Amino acid sequence: MRSTDSPTQQQRSSSGSAHQWGELSEDAVATELLEAALSEVGGDADFADARLVECEELRLYHRAGADPDERREHNLGIGVRVLVDGAWGFASRPLAGAPDAGAAARQAVSVARAGGGLGPPVRLPPRQGSSGRYETAVRTDPFEVSDAQRHGLLSEVLAGMSAPGEVRDAQAGINAKRQHRHFADTEGSRQHQHLTESGAMMLAVAVDDHDVQRRSFPNSFHGNTGGAGWEFVLQLDLPGNAARVGEEAVALLRAPTADPGTADLVIGAQQVSLQIHESCGHALELDRMLGDERNFAGTSFISVADVGSLRYGSPAVNITSDSTVAGTRGSFAFDDEGSPARRTPLVVAGVVENTLSSRDSAARAGLPVTGAARSDGWGYLPVCFSTHVHLESGSGSLDELIQRLGHGYYIDDNRSWSIDNQRLNFQFGTEVAYEVRDGRRGRLLKNFSYGGITPQFWGAVEAVAGPDEVRNFGYPCGKGEPKQWGFLSHGAAPVLVRQQRIGVA
Structure with a gap:
């Protein structure tokens, strides 16, 4: 209370x-x-x-x-x-x-x-x-x-x-x-x-x-x-x-538009960062998993019983929470209930291993405290809030990833987003897309969109670009009732993902 x-x-x-x-x-x-x-x-x-x-x-x-x-x-x-x-x-x-x-x-x-x-x-x-x-x-x-x-x-x-x-x-x-x-x-x-x-x-x-x-x-x-x-x-x-x-x-x-259907994609770092935010960060907040948080597309398709076993993505997908990363928005040494900040692997080789938790939620779920209790200043109770959640890099450059793509599209910079209240079904639109043929970027396209189901999307990730392609993006985010603003970052490198639905209305 x-x-x-x-x-x-x-x-x-x-x-x-x-x-x-x-x-x-x-x-x-x-x-x-x-x-x-x-x-x-x-x-x-x-x-x-x-x-x-x-x-x-x-x-x-x-x-x-x-x-x-x-x-x-x-x-x-x-x-x-x-x-x-x-x-x-x-x-x-x-x-x-x-x-x-x-x-x-x-x-x-x-x-x-x-x-x-x-x-x-x-x-x-x-x-x-x-x-x-x-x-x-x-x-x-x-x-x-x-x-x-x-x-x-x-x-x-x-x-x-x-x-x-x-x-x-x-x-x-x-x-x-x-x-x-x-x-x-x-x-x-x-x-x-x-x-x-x-x-x-x-x-x-x-x-x-x-x-x-x-x-x-x-x-x-x-x-x-x-x-x-x-x-x-x-x-x-x-x-x-x-x-x-x-x-x-x-x-x-x-610019023309792409024909709807299915296609292979290379997704740029900025768009990947928002994909992380909507389908990873919030989905792994333990209060959503416990049903405590139901506001603003609340809850999660992931349950407490899934931790340690759920196949969330392909072996190329490794997602980490680390609020100690210097220079990122929302970096800190202690969360808002005094837990020391730490590096926590959330998804390891595609399998969910940890959550973003507070002391209270971790005690009820029987899971480790991961230092993710945060509040919008002095007037609010701390809640489980995504910290600096990032996708671990793989290897190679963006150009090499596009060459590996072969035929498809390179897309980046979010224009619109929608995700259901379990963080499961999603649709995103991007500001720009480029047609890719024979591994080469071609004509500019507009009004590009793609959609899918969270574990199927991350399960289709074939490769993640290397450390030189990593970019960090600071975001504001609203959560809870009364609404709190959280300020956080997501680090991402471009990804190659196969057979995604595109042209989603």
């Missing part, structure tokens, strides 16, 4: 750099507040933890024909979770000092007592506390970049995309996020994490008398974001890709 002041108005209001509270970059200040919360829990609790989070965000968008849209947001608060006689209680509130921390703890205890006996008792296996400090490696603080530099970059990108007359809409944006996340529990954990993200996007829309087409970079899903500073934005080289993006949007207007 939970009780919280909704983090919508006061906590997420735009406040520029005028903070309600000083930045919690000083670990000692945060520790005092966490100790104040835990001291108010009392002796009746079997377990308690407290999370203190301060978050600052910047989003800036330029759009052709419109004024720039710049948003700065700041929120600061504490969430306390307690376990009393086998029942969870949770309370959260904006934070101005130690009295707020203590009040949240007392309210959480009250909520837990009110929920006693309403369900099966929760029993957490004991563990030793884990303490430490983690900080994102940043060369240039994205919040210290001048307004002139940010606006200048986006104006240059917009001009490059908009050069062709058929480009009727163009937009470019940058984003930055800084979080101070502090955690303590009654098992002795004391953790401090200072996280920074930076990212950027561009999108061109071309129009003629008969069609509308779009082209994006570097990721069709809100751009790309990494665990890094402003240097990540510069490395994307948006100005160097802007003209190409606009020209390809126009070229798609005149």
Whole structure:
């Protein structure tokens, strides 16, 4: 059960750099507040933890024909979770000092007592506390970049995309996020994490008398974001890709379509990353497998009994969760219930071996804790959330994979997606496709789509490209009710997959 002041108005209001509270970059200040919360829990609790989070965000968008849209947001608060006689209680509130921390703890205890006996008792296996400090490696603080530099970059990108007359809409944006996340529990954990993200996007829309087409970079899903500073934005080289993006949007207007049927495919890294997200990451979240999570295409076709035996894909398919990968969006050292981050093989040679779990779900399922309990800040309970789930690379280059394809299509950059509530039946559309004949990439095609059934699709993967072709893509993702936003990454290399349905309506 939970009780919280909704983090919508006061906590997420735009406040520029005028903070309600000083930045919690000083670990000692945060520790005092966490100790104040835990001291108010009392002796009746079997377990308690407290999370203190301060978050600052910047989003800036330029759009052709419109004024720039710049948003700065700041929120600061504490969430306390307690376990009393086998029942969870949770309370959260904006934070101005130690009295707020203590009040949240007392309210959480009250909520837990009110929920006693309403369900099966929760029993957490004991563990030793884990303490430490983690900080994102940043060369240039994205919040210290001048307004002139940010606006200048986006104006240059917009001009490059908009050069062709058929480009009727163009937009470019940058984003930055800084979080101070502090955690303590009654098992002795004391953790401090200072996280920074930076990212950027561009999108061109071309129009003629008969069609509308779009082209994006570097990721069709809100751009790309990494665990890094402003240097990540510069490395994307948006100005160097802007003209190409606009020209390809126009070229798609005149491109033909592929005939429906079945075909062999080489799927590019960006599209593979979204395939991983929808049919691997969410399907392996243990709360979905247990039936706890049913929102936003919830549950999973995978059951707890399948772990260790289910044939999920071909022997070429190896999928790993590893939130310690430096530079990726959502990388961390401890999850939001204090479990140390780790590298966990989820699918090994095509067989499901592990899940994305929390302490509670792992205890009920009799499976290992894999450090995947995450929350959208201080106002929400942690839930099982996909972390940096990636497809392990194989060997060879993209060109070699296309040569091996022979006849078929090379496709990339997601345009649309749909998947059922068991993460089983899916359909994806891509921004671009290229006809491949005799191992050579040919004419550009538009409106390409493919669909299938998750284990059949991954079972048809013949090969995965090598390490030099791996790309990491940072995503936002919504889950739960009330809805939480999770921020994560997926690493992928292109794959060769045989006999897929294409031209799906």
